[in-house]
Amino acid sequence: MCGPFGWGGFEPTSSREKKHEFFVDMTCxxxxxxxxxxxxxxxxxxxxxxxxxxxxxxxxxxxVDTLLETLKKTGKNTSYLGEKSxx
Amino acid sequence: MCGPFGWGGFEPTSSREKKHEFFVDMTCxxxxxxxxxxxxxxxxxxxxxxxxxxxxxxxxxxxVDTLLETLKKTGKNTSYLGEKSxx
Numbered sequence: 001m002c003g004p005f006g007w008g009g010f011e012p013t014s015s016r017e018k019k020h021e022f023f024v025d026m027t028c029x030x031x032x033x034x035x036x037x038x039x040x041x042x043x044x045x046x047x048x049x050x051x052x053x054x055x056x057x058x059x060x061x062x063x064v065d066t067l068l069e070t071l072k073k074t075g076k077n078t079s080y081l082g083e084k085s086x087x
Numbered sequence: 088m089c090g091p092f093g094w095g096g097f098e099p100t101s102s103r104e105k106k107h108e109f110f111v112d113m114t115c116x117x118x119x120x121x122x123x124x125x126x127x128x129x130x131x132x133x134x135x136x137x138x139x140x141x142x143x144x145x146x147x148x149x150x151v152d153t154l155l156e157t158l159k160k161t162g163k164n165t166s167y168l169g170e171k172s173x174x
Contacts, residue, residue: 037162076117
């Protein structure tokens with residue numbers, strides 16, 4: 001009776017449904033911790049890091065350019081992959 | 088007549104003989120490449136990276152604060168260890 005979504009079928013606002021997806025060339029836990037630290041330092045971000053696939057998913061009040069510049073500060077190869085709908 | 092150095096044989100100033108030694112918490116080649124990239128981006132530095140011992144030796148026109156801030160951009164734990172005489 002709640003439909004396939006299980007929570008009444010009602011959608012949250014679109015800003016919470018999409019995450020920016022970035023490629024960040026991380027190869028060890030030290031790399032992912034470094035990314036965590038620069039994003040925490042920036043603030044205003046919620047993020048998940050997928051180390052094996054070298055991806056960072058970010059939900060933020062900041063724009064893509066700011067996020068990309070912040071990630072590039074780490075010195076790692078980084079690129080913006082686009083928006084990804086939250087599961 | 089110009090001596091073995093080709094420019095009069097006089098020694099460079101002592102500032103070229105000492106290197107600043109930093110601890111940088113690097114754990115893989117990706118970490119050391121990231122450090123290389125941020126230092127290259129800064130410019131005006133000559134450096135060696137000792138990955139196993141997590142150390143970076145820098146000879147630079149920049150002061151220690153600038154070098155430390157640059158290294159910290161990587162998101163890695165970093166500290167200044169002092170000056171080390173070149174071998």
